[in-house]
Amino acid sequence: MLRPGSAMMIHVNGLGYAPQNLARVVVWEWLNEHGRWRPYSAAVCHHIENVLKGDSRGTVVLGQVEPQLAPYIIDLQSMHQFRQDTGTMRPAQRNFYEPSSAPGKGVVWEWENDSGFWTPYDMEICVTIQNAYEKQHPWLDLTSLGFCYLIDFNSMTQTNRQSQRKRRLRRRMDLAYPLTTGSIPKSQSWPVGTSSGQPCSCQQCILVNSTRAASNAILASQRRKVYTGANGAPGTLTLVRQSNTFAGTTLWSPTSSVSSGSAKPEQVQSPATGTTYPRVPALPAPTPASGQNNLNRPGPQRSALVSTRGSIPPGVPALPVKNLTGSGPVHPALAGMTGILMCAAGLPVCLTRAPKPILHPPPINKSDMKPVPGVNGTCRKTKKKHLKKGKNPEDVVKRYMEKVKMVPDEDCTICMERLTTSSGYEGVLSHKGIKSDLVGKLSKCGHIYHLLCLVAMYNNGNKDGSLQCPTCKAIYGEKTGTQPPGKMEFHVIPHCLPGYPEFKTIRIVYDIPAGIQGTEHPNPGKKFSARGFPRHCYLPDLEKGRKVLKLLIVAWDRRLIFTIGTSNTTGESDTVVWNEIHHKTEFGSNLTGHGYPDPKYLSNVLAELSAQGVTEEGLKD
Numbered sequence: 001m002l003r004p005g006s007a008m009m010i011h012v013n014g015l016g017y018a019p020q021n022l023a024r025v026v027v028w029e030w031l032n033e034h035g036r037w038r039p040y041s042a043a044v045c046h047h048i049e050n051v052l053k054g055d056s057r058g059t060v061v062l063g064q065v066e067p068q069l070a071p072y073i074i075d076l077q078s079m080h081q082f083r084q085d086t087g088t089m090r091p092a093q094r095n096f097y098e099p100s101s102a103p104g105k106g107v108v109w110e111w112e113n114d115s116g117f118w119t120p121y122d123m124e125i126c127v128t129i130q131n132a133y134e135k136q137h138p139w140l141d142l143t144s145l146g147f148c149y150l151i152d153f154n155s156m157t158q159t160n161r162q163s164q165r166k167r168r169l170r171r172r173m174d175l176a177y178p179l180t181t182g183s184i185p186k187s188q189s190w191p192v193g194t195s196s197g198q199p200c201s202c203q204q205c206i207l208v209n210s211t212r213a214a215s216n217a218i219l220a221s222q223r224r225k226v227y228t229g230a231n232g233a234p235g236t237l238t239l240v241r242q243s244n245t246f247a248g249t250t251l252w253s254p255t256s257s258v259s260s261g262s263a264k265p266e267q268v269q270s271p272a273t274g275t276t277y278p279r280v281p282a283l284p285a286p287t288p289a290s291g292q293n294n295l296n297r298p299g300p301q302r303s304a305l306v307s308t309r310g311s312i313p314p315g316v317p318a319l320p321v322k323n324l325t326g327s328g329p330v331h332p333a334l335a336g337m338t339g340i341l342m343c344a345a346g347l348p349v350c351l352t353r354a355p356k357p358i359l360h361p362p363p364i365n366k367s368d369m370k371p372v373p374g375v376n377g378t379c380r381k382t383k384k385k386h387l388k389k390g391k392n393p394e395d396v397v398k399r400y401m402e403k404v405k406m407v408p409d410e411d412c413t414i415c416m417e418r419l420t421t422s423s424g425y426e427g428v429l430s431h432k433g434i435k436s437d438l439v440g441k442l443s444k445c446g447h448i449y450h451l452l453c454l455v456a457m458y459n460n461g462n463k464d465g466s467l468q469c470p471t472c473k474a475i476y477g478e479k480t481g482t483q484p485p486g487k488m489e490f491h492v493i494p495h496c497l498p499g500y501p502e503f504k505t506i507r508i509v510y511d512i513p514a515g516i517q518g519t520e521h522p523n524p525g526k527k528f529s530a531r532g533f534p535r536h537c538y539l540p541d542l543e544k545g546r547k548v549l550k551l552l553i554v555a556w557d558r559r560l561i562f563t564i565g566t567s568n569t570t571g572e573s574d575t576v577v578w579n580e581i582h583h584k585t586e587f588g589s590n591l592t593g594h595g596y597p598d599p600k601y602l603s604n605v606l607a608e609l610s611a612q613g614v615t616e617e618g619l620k621d
Contacts, residue, residue: 023181024096025104031091039123042175049178102130106176112168115514358588361495369491380488400476401440414453423450445474475613483559486512499597500540508537529575537583
C-alpha cells in the first residue's frame with residue numbers, strides 16, 4: 001500500500017506502454033555517494049525532456065541551463081551522468097509523480113545547512129512533506145522514510161530526534177516540473193540502436209560509442225542465426241536476454257518467436273553456449289524497471305525492487321562492483337562493458353548492489369565519551385586573535401641563510417636566472433639591505449638562491465616568520481597555514497575500528513562555519529562556504545594513535561588542517577578543503593579509501609605531519 005503523497009505506480013502492459021490518457025510529472029534524479037536519489041531542478045528537467053523528444057539516445061549538456069553544472073552531461077542511452085573534467089560517473093533515472101504532487105505544483109521544500117545555504121529535500125521526502133502540509137498536520141515524523149527527523153510546520157523547523165539539533169526549513173514556489181502524457185517509451189537498456197546525434201569527442205563518449213558499436217555488432221550477428229526446433233524443422237529464435245540489474249534484481253526481456261515448439265515454457269536456452277537456465281516468472285509490470293539504465297522507474301518501486309532479489313536464477317554470474325569510485329574487485333567501467341557484451345551475446349549477467357559505507361558509529365551517550373588518556377582537554381578553538389602578525393621579510397630570510405664563498409654557475413630555481421647574475425626580481429622588487437645579486441645558502445639543506453628571490457617567495461606566502469625550501473621542502477621556523485577559525489573536539493568512544501578489535505576509538509570532530517576570507521586567503525573580503533561540517537574522523541585508541549592525535553592538535557593550532565580553495569570532489573571554489581593531511585572519515589568500512597582497516601595509515605599520516613613541520617619536537621610536555 002502506497003503512503004500518501006508518494007510517486008504513483010503506473011501499471012503498464014507487457015509491451016511496456018501505459019494507457020494513452022495517463023498524465024504524470026517527470027522528475028530526473030541522480031544517485032549520490034550516499035545512495036540517495038537527488039532531483040535535478042525543474043529547469044534542468046524541462047531541458048532533458050526537450051532533448052529526449054528529439055533524440056532518445058542522445059547526450060544532454062546540463063550547463064546549457066545552469067552554468068554551475070557546466071562539467072556535467074547525461075548520456076540518455078546508458079542513463080548515466082558524467083562529469084567531464086574528473087571522469088566521475090553516476091547513475092541517473094527518470095521518475096514519475098502525480099500532477100497534484102509537489103513537483104507538479106512547483107513546490108520545493110528546503111532545509112538550511114551549516115553554511116546558511118538552502119538545500120532541497122529528496123523529491124520523495126518533498127512530496128510527503130507537502131502532502132502533510134496540505135492536510136494541515138501540525139508536524140510530520142520522517143522515521144518511516146528512514147530519517148530520524150521531526151518536521152514542525154508551526155515553527156518551520158526540522159529537529160534531529162537523536163541530537164535534538166534544530167534547523168530551519170522553508171517552502172518556496174518554483175517552476176513546475178514537466179508534465180508528460182501518452183505512452184511511456186520502452187526501457188532504454190543496453191544494447192540499443194545507434195545514436196542519431198553528433199558524437200562527442202570526450203573520453204567518456206568515445207568509450208560509450210565504441211562499446212555500443214561492439215555490442216550492436218554482436219546483437220546483429222545473434223539475430224541472424226537460425227536454430228533447429230525439436231522436431232527437426234528450422235525455427236528462427238531471436239532471443240536476446242537483456243539484464244537490467246540494480247539492487248540485486250534481474251529483468252529478463254525475451255523477444256522470442258519460435259516457429260515450432262522446441263523449448264519448455266519454464267526454461268530458456270542460451271544460443272551461444274547451449275546452457276539451459278530456468279526462466280524467471282514474469283514480474284508485475286511496475287517492478288522490473290532498472291534503477292540505473294531505465295527511463296521509466298516510478299518512485300515507490302524502490303521497495304519493490306528489493307523484494308525481487310530471490311528471482312535471480314541460479315548460475316547467473318554476478319560481477320561484484322563495490323562502489324562507484326573504482327575501489328572494488330572489478331572496476332565499474334570494466335564490469336559495465338563486460339555485462340553489456342555478455343548481455344548482447346545472450347548470456348545473463350547480474351551486477352551486485354554497491355554496498356554502502358559505514359560512516360558513523362552507533363549512537364553514543366555523552367556519559368560514554370571519555371577524555372583521551374595523556375591528552376589535556378577535549379576541545380581546541382582557533383580564533384582570529386590567535387593569528388600571528390607578519391615579520392620583516394628581510395630579517396626572516398637572513399635568519400636562515402648563510403654566506404656563500406664561491407657562487408656556483410647554475411640556475412636559481414626560483415627566478416631561473418644564473419646565480420652569478422642579478423635576480424630576476426631586480427626592478428620588480430626592491431628591499432633595503434638586499435642587493436639584487438646577493439646569493440645565500442639555506443642553513444639546513446644547503447640549497448642556494450638569490451636572497452631577493454627568497455624575499456619575493458616569502459611575500460607571496462603566509463608571512464608567518466617561517467620559510468620553506470622550494471627544492472626539498474625543508475621547513476625553517478614554525479610553519480602556519482590559512483585555516484579559518486573553528487573548533488576541534490576529541491574524545492574516546494566505546495567502539496572498535498576494523499583492524500583494531502582490542503582497542504576503543506578516538507573520535508575527532510572538526511567544525512568550521514562559513515565566513516569572510518581574510519587577507520591571507522585567495523579572495524580577501526569574499527564569502528567562503530564550509531560544506532560537510534561538522535566532520536567526524538577516527539583513530540584507534542592506542543599509543544601510536546594518541547601520538548597522531550597530539551600532532552593533529554599541534555597542526556590545528558598552527559592552522560594546517562584545512563585551507564580555503566577549490567574542492568576536488570565538487571569543483572566548488574572559495575570553500576573549506578583538506579590541506580594535505582589525510583584523515584579517516586569512514587568508521588566501520590573502507591569502501592571509499594577513507595576508512596579502516598589500513599595498517600599503514602598511522603605511519604603515513606605521521607609522515608604527512610612531518611612534511612608540514614609538525615613533529616614530536618614540537619610537542620609540549
